[in-house]
Every structure is written in structure tokens, then in C-alpha cells.
Amino acid sequence: MTDSTATALAEFGSTWKPEELKSERTQQTALRRARGEVPGLQDLLNEAVTTVRTSLAVVIESFPRDATALVIAAGALGRVDPIHNGPTPDSLVHHVIDSEARPYRDPDPFHTDSPLLAHPHAYLGLLCVRPSPAGDGQTVLVSATDVAAEIADPSHLRALQDPCYPFAVPQKSADDEPSFTTHPILTLSGADATVRYCPVRVPAGVQRAGRAVDDEHVSALRAFERALEMQHLPTVFPLRAGDLLLLDNRRLLHGRTDVGPEGVGRHLMRVKVYDVKQ
Ligand SMILES: O=C(O)CCC(=O)C(=O)O
Ligand SMILES: [Fe+2]
Known part of the structure; x- marks a missing residue:
């Protein structure tokens, strides 16, 4: 400007x-x-x-x-x-x-x-x-498309799109019942990919949800988290x-x-x- x-x-x-x-x-x-x-x-x-x-x-x-x-x-x-x-x-x-x-x-x-x-x-x-x-x-940025491309196993990509990933809702007071809302982490549509993720709310949500998140979805989440750590993906400036x-x-x-x-x-x-x- x-x-x-x-x-x-x-x-x-x-x-x-x-x-x-x-x-x-x-x-x-x-x-x-x-x-x-x-x-x-x-x-x-x-x-x-x-x-x-x-x-x-x-x-x-x-x-x-x-x-x-x-x-x-x-x-x-x-x-x-x-x-x-x-x-x-x-x-x-x-x-x-x-x-x-x-x-x-x-x-x-x-x-x-x-x-x-x-x-x-x-x-x-x-x-x-x-x-x-x-x-x-x-600042670091990475696109959902690039992260998805890094996940080799199609079953992981499918699982990440299920609206079952728990995101912990912050408790307003210590007496509040711990709760979570569930969403997909990745959504793929043709060449378009959208993402919703928080490295605090998702792990806390998975803990709160306990056995409600099955092994298939936990392992897909691990694959997503590993992809986020790929050093060649982000733009840093x-x-x-x-x-x-x-x-x-x-x-x-x-x-x-x-x-x-x-x-x-x-x-x-x-x-x-x-x-x-x-
Ligand atoms: O501090 C930053 O650069 C990022 C802050 C951020 O993620 C946000 O405000 O949503
Ligand atoms: Fe932010």
C-alpha cells in the first residue's frame, strides 16, 4: 500500500x-x-x-x-x-x-x-x-491440500473426514461437566480441501471422549499430526x-x-x- x-x-x-x-x-x-x-x-x-x-x-x-x-x-x-x-x-x-x-x-x-x-x-x-x-x-502457513497430499494411506484420509473427532469445549468453571463437540478434521472435495484443527482442543477432546474414538480414527489423527510436522511443507515468513x-x-x-x-x-x-x- x-x-x-x-x-x-x-x-x-x-x-x-x-x-x-x-x-x-x-x-x-x-x-x-x-x-x-x-x-x-x-x-x-x-x-x-x-x-x-x-x-x-x-x-x-x-x-x-x-x-x-x-x-x-x-x-x-x-x-x-x-x-x-x-x-x-x-x-x-x-x-x-x-x-x-x-x-x-x-x-x-x-x-x-x-x-x-x-x-x-x-x-x-x-x-x-x-x-x-x-x-x-x-508466521507459518500450510494448506490443507498439502497436508492431505502427505497422507499416503487412503483409509486415513477417509477417516479424517468423519465428523467424529472430539474438540474439547473450555470449561467456564471447575464445576462444569467436561464436554466436547465433534467435527471432521479434513474435508476433501475434488481438488479442494478444508481443515479444522487445534493442537490443544483435539488431544483434550480425544482424552475426554475415551473409547468413543476408535483405533482407526486415532491412527488417522496420528497420520495427520505427522504430516503437520513435515519440514518441507510450511511457508515461513x-x-x-x-x-x-x-x-x-x-x-x-x-x-x-x-x-x-x-x-x-x-x-x-x-x-x-x-x-x-x-
Ligand atoms: O501470533 C501469531 O502470529 C499468530 C496468532 C494467531 O494464531 C491468532 O491470533 O489466531
Ligand atoms: Fe490463530
């Missing part, structure tokens, strides 16, 4: 209050006006949306580090969700900040976001406000300040490498987006 587009978008964003942008209608009104008023934005967003649809991810460089600009631009992919984004139930933009303590600096292994929802968000936007000065905390990564949350798994002590305060802003068909 050119500096003049970024400045004009940030200025445009400052005329909107975050709470005004909670409804899809207002988001789309703001986006329509921004496309008309911010020089260069229309072409840039059209190209970014096309790239996400065809290549599953795109990075827009030199994006303004501004939450409102982020919500407005992410609206080009669909409805920015004000509800299911992070622990606070009402946040269009969630701040991901690597803090002092482990495990917050440990690697964040491959996962998809919102894995417990019936329809996980279609897209994520991750805007880098402050990277780790040491250059660690790099640093997000620099002002980089906005837009990604397909159903066709890509994402994560990041660990963050050393210097990276405390690494800061991303995250939005979650539904596609318009829902």
Missing part, C-alpha cells in the same frame, strides 16, 4: 467510531465510501481479495496500524465478526500480545481459528503492529510492522515460531471474517 493510500485510509477510519462498525450494514457502507474516497484502495482490495480466493493468503504491506482501518478493509472479504474474537465476547479487533511468561512465547503450533464453531470463520486478518525486534515469532496478512482459515492452518525474550510486546491485531454467503 502506498503511503498516501495508508494515510488517507487512516484518516478515513478516524471518522468512524468502532461501535458503529459492529453491524455488517455499516461495515459495508464504510467500505463502499472508503473505496470511493481513498485513492488506490479500490484496486488494492480487489487484488487482495482475488489473491486470497486463488492463493489462500496475501500480505498487504505498509497498512496503517489502525484498528478501524483494519475492520473497514477486512470487510472486503465479508462480515467482520464482533462476537467470537478472543476471550472478550464483544471485540471486533482482538490484540494478540506476546507477554513475558511462557507459554505465551512458545511456538504456536499449526491450528485453524474458531474450531469449536459450527461454521468457523472463513478468513482471518492479522495486522502486525509491532514485530519481535529479534525477527523471531515468524516474518510479519513486519504494517504487514496485514489476510488468510483463508478453512483451507490453511497457521501458527508462529517461538518468541525469545526480546520479542515480549510483539503485537498483532486480529479480525475474524465470515464469508457473505452465511
Whole structure:
């Protein structure tokens, strides 16, 4: 993004209050006006949306580090969700900040976001406000198609598509009954592959479900996990300040490498987006 587009978008964003942008209608009104008023934005967003649809991810460089600009631009992919984004139930933009303590600096292994929802968000936007000065905390991406291609046994691929994999639901209090929801991990349709996975919720779910998950499905899950560890599969890159990564949350798994002590305060802003068909 050119500096003049970024400045004009940030200025445009400052005329909107975050709470005004909670409804899809207002988001789309703001986006329509921004496309008309911010020089260069229309072409840039059209190209970014096309790239996400065809290549599953795109990075827009030199994006303004501004939450409102982020919500407005992410609206080009669909409805920015004000509800299911992070622990606070009402946040269009969630701040991901690597803090002092482990495990917050440990690697964040491959996962998809919102894995417990019936329809996980279609897209994520991750805007880098402050990277780790040491250059660690790099982003890792891998596609469901590449992971599926690494699984040689067709019976594993079949089993992974069964909607029987337990994802542990977080307990609100210690008295809550431990529960889980079940979903497929991979879904293959022609050349298209979608994925839903969390390296915390799935193992905990398998433990809670006990014998309800049979050996065939456990062994398919192990094959999937082994494929995720294949070193040649992921794309690894640093997000620099002002980089906005837009990604397909159903066709890509994402994560990041660990963050050393210097990276405390690494800061991303995250939005979650539904596609318009829902
Ligand atoms: O810290 C990162 O780079 C990844 C964060 C992430 O996975 C998320 O916010 O969904
Ligand atoms: Fe994530």
C-alpha cells in the first residue's frame, strides 16, 4: 500500500467510531465510501481479495496500524465478526500480545481459528503492529491440500473426514461437566480441501471422549499430526510492522515460531471474517 493510500485510509477510519462498525450494514457502507474516497484502495482490495480466493493468503504491506482501518478493509472479504474474537465476547479487533511468561512465547503450533464453531470463520486478518525486534515469532502457513497430499494411506484420509473427532469445549468453571463437540478434521472435495484443527482442543477432546474414538480414527489423527510436522511443507515468513496478512482459515492452518525474550510486546491485531454467503 502506498503511503498516501495508508494515510488517507487512516484518516478515513478516524471518522468512524468502532461501535458503529459492529453491524455488517455499516461495515459495508464504510467500505463502499472508503473505496470511493481513498485513492488506490479500490484496486488494492480487489487484488487482495482475488489473491486470497486463488492463493489462500496475501500480505498487504505498509497498512496503517489502525484498528478501524483494519475492520473497514477486512470487510472486503465479508462480515467482520464482533462476537467470537478472543476471550472478550464483544471485540471486533482482538490484540494478540506476546507477554513475558511462557507459554505465551512458545511456538504456536499449526491450528485453524474458531474450531469449536459450527461454521468457523472463513478468513482471518492479522495486522502486525509491532514485530519481535529479534525477527523471531515468524508466521507459518500450510494448506490443507498439502497436508492431505502427505497422507499416503487412503483409509486415513477417509477417516479424517468423519465428523467424529472430539474438540474439547473450555470449561467456564471447575464445576462444569467436561464436554466436547465433534467435527471432521479434513474435508476433501475434488481438488479442494478444508481443515479444522487445534493442537490443544483435539488431544483434550480425544482424552475426554475415551473409547468413543476408535483405533482407526486415532491412527488417522496420528497420520495427520505427522504430516503437520513435515519440514518441507510450511511457508515461513516474518510479519513486519504494517504487514496485514489476510488468510483463508478453512483451507490453511497457521501458527508462529517461538518468541525469545526480546520479542515480549510483539503485537498483532486480529479480525475474524465470515464469508457473505452465511
Ligand atoms: O501470533 C501469531 O502470529 C499468530 C496468532 C494467531 O494464531 C491468532 O491470533 O489466531
Ligand atoms: Fe490463530
